[in-house]
Amino acid sequence: MDEKKLVEQMIEPIKKAVTTLPKPTMDALEKAKEIEDDAGRVQLEAILQAVDIGESEGIPICQDTGTPTFFMNLGSDYPALDELNTIKGSLRKAIQVATEEVPIRPNTVHPFTGKNPGDNTGINIPWISWSITEGSDLTMTYLPKGGGCTNMSQLTMMTPGRGIKGVKEIVLERIASMEGKPCPPTIVGVGIGGSASIAMNLAKESLLRPVGQRHRESMIADLEAELMERANRLGVGPMGVGGKTTVLDVKIEYDYRHPASFPVAITPQCWANRRVSLKLLPEGSIEEV
Amino acid sequence: MKILKTPLDPDEVKSLKVNEPFKITGKIFTARDAAHEKLLGLAEEGKEAPLKLKDYPCFHCGPVMKKENDTWHVVSAGPTTSIRMEIFEDKFMDEFGTKIFIGKGGMGEKTSEALQEHGAVYAQFTGGAGSLMAGSVEKVEDVHFLDELGVPEAVWVLRVNEFGPLLVTMDSQGESIHRDVSEEVQKNLDRELSSL
Numbered sequence: 001m002d003e004k005k006l007v008e009q010m011i012e013p014i015k016k017a018v019t020t021l022p023k024p025t026m027d028a029l030e031k032a033k034e035i036e037d038d039a040g041r042v043q044l045e046a047i048l049q050a051v052d053i054g055e056s057e058g059i060p061i062c063q064d065t066g067t068p069t070f071f072m073n074l075g076s077d078y079p080a081l082d083e084l085n086t087i088k089g090s091l092r093k094a095i096q097v098a099t100e101e102v103p104i105r106p107n108t109v110h111p112f113t114g115k116n117p118g119d120n121t122g123i124n125i126p127w128i129s130w131s132i133t134e135g136s137d138l139t140m141t142y143l144p145k146g147g148g149c150t151n152m153s154q155l156t157m158m159t160p161g162r163g164i165k166g167v168k169e170i171v172l173e174r175i176a177s178m179e180g181k182p183c184p185p186t187i188v189g190v191g192i193g194g195s196a197s198i199a200m201n202l203a204k205e206s207l208l209r210p211v212g213q214r215h216r217e218s219m220i221a222d223l224e225a226e227l228m229e230r231a232n233r234l235g236v237g238p239m240g241v242g243g244k245t246t247v248l249d250v251k252i253e254y255d256y257r258h259p260a261s262f263p264v265a266i267t268p269q270c271w272a273n274r275r276v277s278l279k280l281l282p283e284g285s286i287e288e289v
Numbered sequence: 290m291k292i293l294k295t296p297l298d299p300d301e302v303k304s305l306k307v308n309e310p311f312k313i314t315g316k317i318f319t320a321r322d323a324a325h326e327k328l329l330g331l332a333e334e335g336k337e338a339p340l341k342l343k344d345y346p347c348f349h350c351g352p353v354m355k356k357e358n359d360t361w362h363v364v365s366a367g368p369t370t371s372i373r374m375e376i377f378e379d380k381f382m383d384e385f386g387t388k389i390f391i392g393k394g395g396m397g398e399k400t401s402e403a404l405q406e407h408g409a410v411y412a413q414f415t416g417g418a419g420s421l422m423a424g425s426v427e428k429v430e431d432v433h434f435l436d437e438l439g440v441p442e443a444v445w446v447l448r449v450n451e452f453g454p455l456l457v458t459m460d461s462q463g464e465s466i467h468r469d470v471s472e473e474v475q476k477n478l479d480r481e482l483s484s485l
Contacts, residue, residue: 148393
C-alpha cells in the first residue's frame, strides 16, 4: 500500500464526518423539532440550521471536532495483514493533514505542560482501536466525539445486589444530573459488565450503532427503549432549556462481569453525532460504507 | 429581537431578563479555561489585560481557525461548556467588570451572585452550532496568547454582526433558567425512580 495515496483518500471522508450528520440522527432531530415548542424549539432550529451550513459550506458543524478516534474491524482473513503498520501511519498522517486542510481544531494537549502540538497528534492519539472479526474485510469508523459530552462520562462500580433496577437508577440519575452540559438531545451510551475499563469501552462502542437501531437481543432492546422513554420525561430538553427531548436514543452493550463487580459505564454523545465509516480495500483504496 | 452594540451600555445589559433572546453587533472576545487563568494571573501580577474586557462580551469558545495570506478567519465557533469557568467567573467580574458571558450549559450559584453584584448576564448560544456562529463574524481583529495557549485556548477578538440568537438564561436579578430546569428535572427524576 502507498501511504501517500491512502492519506490523500482519507481527507474527504474526515471532512465529511465533521461537516455532516448521519441520516438517522437528522431524522431524530427533525422529529424532535416538531414536538418541541418555545426555547427548546429555538435550540433545535439553530441546530438544524448549523447542520445545513456545515454541509453546504463544507465547514465543521461544531468547532469541537473531538479527539480523533478510529474503530477498526479487522477480518482475520484480510489479504493485506502485513500492511497494518502502513495503515496505522496513514491514519495518523491523515489526521495531521486534515487538521490543516479541512480544517479541524487542534485538540491534543500535553496533560502536564499544556503544550498543544497543533496537529491533533500526541502519545497514542489518534486513538486506534482494533477488533479482530471473521472475514476478509477491513472496515473502520472515524468518531470525532467532542469534549463537552465526553466530560459527562461516568463509571459506577455498582453493588451487584442492586440488579437491573440499579442500572436504571444510575442511568436516569446521570442523565438528570448532566442537564444541558453534554449538548442534549444526546445519545446515551451505556456499557455494562466486564471490568471498569471494559465497561467504559463498551459504552463508547455502543454509540457506533445508528440512532434508532435497537440491540440485537430483545431483553436489552426493551431496556434501551424503557430508559429512552423515561429519560425523555425528565424535562432537561434541547440544550438544557427544558422540553420533551432530552435524548435521541439510549444504547447498551454488555459483557460478562466478575461475580463481585457490576460496572455501569455511561458516556453521552452530543447531538452532533458525527462519524464516517469506511472500507479499506487490500490494494489500498477506500470506499465509504 | 434586541441587538446590543459594543462597547456595551451597562444599563442595557442590566435590563436583560431571563428568556429574552438578543443579538450582539460589535466586538467580542473568546476566553475559556486557560485564558481565564492567564488573564486573572496577569491581573494578580498588576499587569494590564491586552484589551478592555469591561466593554465587550466574553464568549466561552475555542474556535476552529484558518490562516490564509497572513489573515485569520473563523471557520467554526460554537460555545464550550461554561460550568468549567465557574471557578473563575466571579473573580473575573471583580477584576475586569465584564458584563456579558456567553456559553452553553449554564453556570452555578457563585456566578449568579456575581452577575447580580455586577449588573451582568449569562446568555446561552446553541451548543454545537459553530457553523452558524461563524457566519456572523465579519473580522478577526486580534489574537492574544496564541503561541502560549494554542488555537482553542487563545483570546480571539472578533468583530461580529448580529451574533445570535442568544438566550438570557441567567440575569442580573438572580433569575436562572438553569436553576428552574434543575428543580423541575429533580422532581421528574424522583417520579421516574419511584415507578421503576
